[in-house]
Amino acid sequence: xxxxxxxxxxxxxxxxxxxxxxxxxxxxxxxxxxxxxxxxxxxxxxxxxxxxxxxxxxxxxxxxxxxxxxxxxxxxxxxxxxxxxxxxxxxxxxxxxxxxxxxxxxxxxxxxxxxxxxxxxxxxxxxxxxxxxxxxxxxxxxxxxxxxxxxxxxxxxxxxxxxxxxxxxxxxxxxxxxxxxxx
Numbered sequence: 001x002x003x004x005x006x007x008x009x010x011x012x013x014x015x016x017x018x019x020x021x022x023x024x025x026x027x028x029x030x031x032x033x034x035x036x037x038x039x040x041x042x043x044x045x046x047x048x049x050x051x052x053x054x055x056x057x058x059x060x061x062x063x064x065x066x067x068x069x070x071x072x073x074x075x076x077x078x079x080x081x082x083x084x085x086x087x088x089x090x091x092x093x094x095x096x097x098x099x100x101x102x103x104x105x106x107x108x109x110x111x112x113x114x115x116x117x118x119x120x121x122x123x124x125x126x127x128x129x130x131x132x133x134x135x136x137x138x139x140x141x142x143x144x145x146x147x148x149x150x151x152x153x154x155x156x157x158x159x160x161x162x163x164x165x166x167x168x169x170x171x172x173x174x175x176x177x178x179x180x181x182x183x
Contacts, residue, residue: 020035058137098165138154
């Protein structure tokens with residue numbers, strides 16, 4: 001974005017101009033950018049990305065509201081994420097980075113690891129997610145074209161969250177037995 005002083009022969013400008021550029025204020029600095037008409041593709045890849053964002057959002061919601069601590073930890077997950085986040089990055093964006101990974105590698109690995117669990121182990125993860133405070137819920141998913149798809153179980157959402165913590169060195173690698181959280 002271009003920084004401007006005295007845009008459009010005035011002290012301040014905001015909004016679109018001539019159908020080609022947009023003037024605005026970003027962190028106290030006047031900026032100009034090209035006007036972009038947003039699109040809403042509902043391709044399979046776009047819906048996969050949106051589904052991942054939904055799962056990461058559920059993880060953020062849990063970490064933000066939880067006052068419980070993982071077994072053997074002195075701090076909550078949010079406090080540990082805040083301490084581990086690189087300078088200039090918020091804890092919640094760091095959690096999304098950990099849960100997703102570059103090129104969705106962490107998310108894909110967590111999905112594969114959860115699928116490899118036995119049915120009773122997956123049921124244990126669902127039960128564990130339900131007894132947390134706050135409880136982790138199933139997350140709605142969409143297929144290409146915006147059609148409804150099977151929701152991701154609460155257990156799988158909890159597993160993805162734990163895998164993200166593992167990626168950040170905060171928790172151990174999640175396996176067949178879900179972690180225990182207490183006050």
